[in-house]
Every structure is written in structure tokens, then in C-alpha cells.
Amino acid sequence: MSNAETHPTEVRCAASASDGHGGDAPRVEVLTARDVPLGGPRAMTVRRTLPQRSRTLIGAWCFADHYGPDNVAETGGMDVAPHPHTGLQTVSWLFSGEIEHRDSMGSHAFVRPGELNLMTGGHGISHTEVSTPRTTILHGAQLWVALPEEHRHTERDFQHYAPRPVPLEGGEARVFLGALAGTASPVRTFTPLLGAELLLDPHATVTLTVDTEFEHGVLVDRGTVRLGQTPLLRAELGYVAPGTDTLSLTNTSEDTARLLLLGGTPFEEEIVMWWNFIGRSHDDIVRAREDWESASERFGAVDGYPGDRLPAPTLPNATIQPRKNPSRR
Template sequence: MSNAETDPSEVRRAASANDGHGGGTPQVEVLTARDVPLGGPRAMTVRRTLPQRSRTLIGAWCFADHYGPDNVAETGGMDVAPHPHTGLQTVSWLFSGEIEHRDSMGSHAFVRPGELNLMTGGHGISHTEVSTPRTTILHGAQLWVALPEEHRHAERDFQHYVPEPVRLDGGEARVFLGTLAGTASPVRTFTPLLGAELLLDPHATITLTVDTGFEHGVLIDRGSIRLGETPVLRAELGYVGPGSETLTLTNTSGETARVLLLGGTPFEEEIVMWWNFIGRSHQDIVRAREEWERASERFGVVDGYPGDRLPAPTLPNATIQPRGNPSRH
């Protein structure tokens, strides 16, 4: 998915009853979503929770768009022309609908509900994302993972994986990255990560054993969730820092709730993220933009899309500064 936004919004904080100290219920920071149009005459709107001004990353997760359920007859669905990426992996996850993916490696695949598509941009790749004619309701998430310095020029890659559902006491999990609830994904990442879809039965509480070295984010798709003692509303993302041995989620609604659980070891590097590029300096971005605009071999060519590729936006009239997360105390 292409990023048309340059000015992320603020974060609001919420704390549990004991403020997360002394080994009790962890402190929860609630990141609110902002609406971002993807462009076009009937612009599809997504809800963006990462990045924020106060939180750039959760683990290596650096970008989270949540969209739908959209009636494509009204919204026009998704039609993202050829566009580039550097220094990241894209993670596509659907709840309903179908998206056709083509990239400059020659990959031609479909994103379907419950199936992971992960693309590694590394030094440079380009791709398209188009909802298929048989899609009536489009609903899902597009996520990005920042690559660490030693791997940010990795070779292009594309992986597809269909996780089996795992029954929990009070719900169900599909683990598409990392390890949770006794199941592990075989998909390769460049830093320790967790990605899972969780379903919670009506009024159920589930407690998950998690890696104490990870920070976690819980993105609410459907239902009303309490993370520890903190309510997290639909389209919000609840953040919990490292140190927790368990995460407790309660579905306070009478319907099945659905969330995405994201996690990873804190990403200690500062990054520069502008448009669809991730680098470490302003000059990295300038160079990537220039190479995209002159159709450099760095990004290759996407075959099969009936239209022009996306032009890069104009660079800001200022040096783009590296950003990391707030210092942890």
C-alpha cells in the first residue's frame, strides 16, 4: 500500500489501575487512528495507527493501516498503481475480500482472508495492489516492518503462508509471524516479531503468555476490548512495553471480537520514513526518490497493470530527520 501522508497525529495515554508498576497489570498506551484517503475520485479511506508523533515503531512494526468493511460498489475498492518500497517488508492480511498482488520480481499472487502475503522490499522493489472483481466487501490490514541496518538492502523476496487456527480457552488464534500459543510461523523475518489474528468469544477473557523482551500492540478490528484494565476501542491500538509475561484481553461485548496482536523486540535504530521509503538519512530518501522518478533498475518493472505508475511526491523543503521511539524509563 502506498503512503500519501506526511504528518502523523498525536497519541493519547491511558494507564491501568496500578499504572503498570511492581509487576502488576501493565501500563497501556492507546494510539488513536486517523483517517487517510488513498487517493482517486472515490478515494478508499484507511485508518492509520502507526506511525504516531509519539510512537514510531512497535518492535520493527512501523506502519499500520486498517480498512473496511467497505462496499467496493460504493468506494471503488483498492486500486494502487505500481509504487516502490525500500528498507521494509510489507505484510498483507485480509478479513474479507480479495486483492491481486503483482511485483517486480514477477510474483503474481492473491491476498485472501486468513492468508499471509509478505513482501521484502530491501534495496528496492515495486508492486501493485488491486481488489478483484469478485470482491464485494473489502476489509483488512496493511502493515510494514522496518528492516535493520544490516539487512535493509536485502534481496527482494515474496512469501505466502496460511496459518492453521489454534483454539484458545475463550477464543482462537492464527499466528502468521513468530510464536504464540504453542504454534510458530515458518515465515522469515529479519528481527524477532509476532503477528497474530485473535478471535475472542462473547464476554470471554483470554490470557496469553508472551515474550518478556517484546513490546506489543493490540489493534482492535471488531468488538470492545479491555487490555489489562484499559478499554481499547475499535480501530485503536493498545501498546504495552517490554517486561510483561502475559497479556490479558477481555471481550466486553456480546459479539465475537477480533484483534491483531503485533509484537517484537524494541527496534533501537532511528529510521527516516517518507512516502514508501525507509532509510537512515535524508540523503537515502533523496536517492531512492530520484531513482524511482527516472525508472532505475533498482525497483524493476511490474507487468500486468493497465495504467501508469505512481509518481513520487515532492520532497519537503527541509531535511527529513531520523526518528525513533521515546526513551524507555
Template sequence: MSNVETEPVEVRCGTAVDDTAADPTPRVEVLTPRDVPLGGPRAMTVRRTLPQRARTLIGAWCFADHYGPDDVSRTGGMDVAPHPHTGLQTVSWLFSGEIEHRDSLGSHAFVRPGELNLMTGGYGISHSEVSTPRTTVLHGVQLWVALPEEHRAAPRDFRHYVPEPVHTDGAEISVFLGSLAGSASPVPTFTPLLGAEIVLAPGAAVTLAVDPGFEHGLLVDQGAVRVADVVLNPAELGYVHPGPRTLTLTNESDGAARTVLLGGTPFEEEIVMWWNFIGRNHEDIVRAREEWQNSSDRFGAVEGYPGDRLPAPVLPHATITPRRNPPRH
């Protein structure tokens, strides 16, 4: 998915070095989203929890949009014209509906519930995303992963994977990246990562062994879920500092609760993120925007989309300034 804001916030981010020992007690911070319309008066609105002022990265996860359940007969659904990406991977995960994906690799695929679609932008790629006529309700998450310096010019790539759900302690767990609860995704990542959908039965509690070197983010889609002494409500993202070796998730609601658990080792590199580009400095962004506007070969071409490409927004009249995660204590 593109960030189609006409005045996207410029973000320069990095993390402080942490030399503390592992802490067995989870420390949870609640991150609330902001609503972002995806263009136009009837546009679908997404809830964006990353990046924000309180936190810009969780591991290498640098962008999280949560949308739906969206009645496409009312909003028109998703129709994002060809747009570029650099220095990142896009991760698409649906709860309901279907999205048609086309990219400049020549990939033509469908994003469906419970199926991972991961696209590596590297030095440059472009793609389009359109909800299909079969879709009545669109509901899911769109996530971005920042690529580390040594891999940010990685070749364009597209991966599709359907995880087999694991059932334990009243929970159904679908691991789409990394490993959890005895399940491991075969999809390679450039930094240590975790991505999993966890559905909890009413009143269920599950204790999961996690990597103490990871920081985690639990995004609640439906229900109310307790992590340590904090209850997270729908659309909230709970940030868990590195240290704990287990996480206990408890469904405090009468119905099923659905969450997405993200994790990864703290991303120590400083990055600049603007619109759909990730670079290391302001000049990287200026160059990427210029090449997209000039239709350079860097991003290739998307075949089969019935319309024009998205133009890049106007750059701010200032050098992008740093924005960092709070220091880890």
C-alpha cells in the same frame, strides 16, 4: 499498499535504551488513528495508527493501516498502481475480500482472508495492489516492518503462508509471524516479531504467555477488548510496554471481538521514513526517490498492471528531522 498521500509526513525515528527490569503489570497506552484517503474523491479511506506523534514503532512494526469494512460498489475498492519500497517488508492480512498482487519479482498472487502475504523490499522493489471483481466488501490491515541495517539491502522476496488457527479459552488465534499459544509461523523475520489475529467469543477471556522483552500493540477491529485496566474500542491500538510475561485479553462486548496482536523487541536503530521508503538519512530518501522517478533498474518493473506507475511526491524543502518514540521508563 502504498502510502499515496501527496504530502507524506517525513519521519525520523529511534528508541531510547531501556535498562529497567521486567515489570509483570502491563502498562497500556491507547493510540487513536487518523483517517487517510487513498487518493481521489471516491477513494477508500484507511485508519492509520502507526506512525504517529505518540509512537512511531512497535518493535520493528513501523506502519499500520486498518481499513473497512468497505463497500467497493460505493468506493471503487483498492486500486494502487505500481509503486516502490526500500528498507522494509509489507505484510498484508485480510478479514474479507480479495486483492490481486503483482511485483517486480514476477510474483502474481492473491491476498485472501486468513492468508499471509509478505513482501521484502530490501534495496528496492515495486508492486501493485488491486481488489478483485469478486470482492464486495474489503476489510483488513496493511502493515510494514522496518529492516535492520545489516539486512536493509536484503534480496527481494515474496512469501505466502496460511496459518492453522489455534482454539483456546474461547479464542481463535491465527499466528502469521513469530510464535504464540503453541503455534509458530515458519516465515523468517529479520528481527524478533509477532503477528497474530485473535478472535474472542462473546465474554471470553484468554491469557497468553508472551515474551517479556517484547513491546506489543493490540489493534481492535471489532468489539471492545480489555487489556489490563484499559478497554480498547474498534480502530484503537493499545501499546503495551515491555515487561509482562502474560497478556490477558477480555471481550467486553456481546458479539465476537476481532483483534490483531503485534509485537517485537524494541527497534533501537534510528530510521528515516518518507512516502514508501525507509533509509537511515535524508540522502537515502533523496536517492531512492530520484531512482524511482528515473525508472532505474533498482525497483524493477511490474508486469500486467493496466496503467501507469505512481509518481513520487515532491520532497519537503528541508532536511528530514528526527522523531523518536517516547523514552521507556
């Protein structure tokens, strides 16, 4: 998905080390989403929890949009024209509906509930995302992962994976990146990561063993969840610093709760993120924008979309300045 804001926020960030809080009740930072309309008057509105002023990264996860359930007859669904990406991977995950994906590698695939589509932008890629005519309710998440310096100019890539549900005592998990609950995803990432969908039975508590070197984020899609002793409402994201070996999740609602669990080792590199580009300097962003606007071979072309490419927004009238995660307390 493109970041279709008219005036996208420029972000330069470095994940800071944080104190770990071992035991059953780690300290939880609650991040509240902001509503972002993507496009015109009938456009989708997404709930964005990353990046924001209080936190810009969780591991290498640098962008999290959560949307729906939307009746596409009212919203028009998703129709994102060809647009570019650099220096990142896009992670598409649906709860309902179907999205058709095309990219400049020639990939043509569908995003369906419970199936991962992961696209690597590297030096440059372009793609489209359009909800299909058979979609009535569109509901899911679009996530981005920053690539480390060593790999940020890597070749374009596209991977599809349908993880099997793993039973838990009190729920189930689908692990689409990394490893959890005795299962591991075969999908390649460039830094240690965790991505999983969890379902929690009504009033059940699930305790998960996690990597102590990871920081974690719990994004609630449905229900009310308690992370340790901290309640999280729908669309809120609970952050836990490294140093915790277990996460305790309790569904305090009458119905099945659903959430996304994200994790990774702190991303120590300083990055600049603007529109759909991730670089290491303001000049990186300027060059990527110029390459997209001039239709250079860097991003290739997407076949099969009946419309024009998205133009890049105007750059800010200043050098992009740093924005960092809070310092260790």
C-alpha cells in the same frame, strides 16, 4: 499498499527503551487512529495508528493501516498502481475480500482472508495491489516492518503463508509471524517479531504467555476489548512496553471480538521513513526517489497492470529531521 498521501510525513525515529510492567495489569498506552484518504474523491480511507507523534515503532512494526469494511461498489475498492519500496517488508492481512498482488520479481498472488502475503523490499522492489472483481466488501490491514541495517539492502523476496487456527480457551488465534500459544510461523523475518489475528468469544477472557523482551500492540478490529484493565475501542491500538510475561484480553461485547496482536524486540536503530521508502538518512530517501523517478533497474517493472506508475511526491523543502518515541519514564 502505497502510502498515497499527497504530502507524506517524514519520520526519523528510534525506539526508546521503556520500563516493563510485569503482572496481570501492565500499563497500557492507547493510540488513536487518524483517517487518511488514499487518492481521489472515491478513494479508500484508512485508519492509521502507526506512525504517529506519540509512538513511531512497536518492535520493528513501523506502519499500520486498518481499513473497512468498505462496500467496493461505493468506494471503488483498492487500485494501487505500480509503486516502490525500500528497506522494509510489507505485511498484507485481510478479514474479507480479495486483493491481486503483482511485483517486479514476477510474483502473481492473491491476498485472501486468513492468509499472509509478505513482500521484502530490501534494496528495492515495486508492486501493485488491486481488489478483485469478486470482492464486494474489502476489510483488512496493511502493515510495514523496518529492516535492520544489516539486511536493509537484501534481495527482493515474496512469501505466502496460510496459518491454521489455533484454539484458545475463550477464542482462537492465527499466528502469521513469530510464535504464540504453542504454534510458530515458518515465515522469515529479520528481527524477532510477532503477528497474530485473535478472535475472542463474547465476554471471554484470554490470557496469553508472551516474550518479556517484546513490546506489544493490540489493534482492535471489531468489538470492545479490555487489555489488562484498559478498555480499547474499535480501531484503537493498545501499547505495552517490554517486561510483561502475560497479556490478558477480555471481550466486553456481546459478539465475537477480533484484533491483531503485534510484537517485537525494541528496534534500536534510527530510521528515516518517507512515502514508501525507509533509509538511514535524508540522502538515502533522495537517492531512492531519484531512482524511482528515473525508472532505474533498482525497482524493476511490474507486468500486467493496465496503467501508469505512481509518481513520487515532492520532497519537503528541508532536511528530514528526527522524530522519536517518547523517552523512558
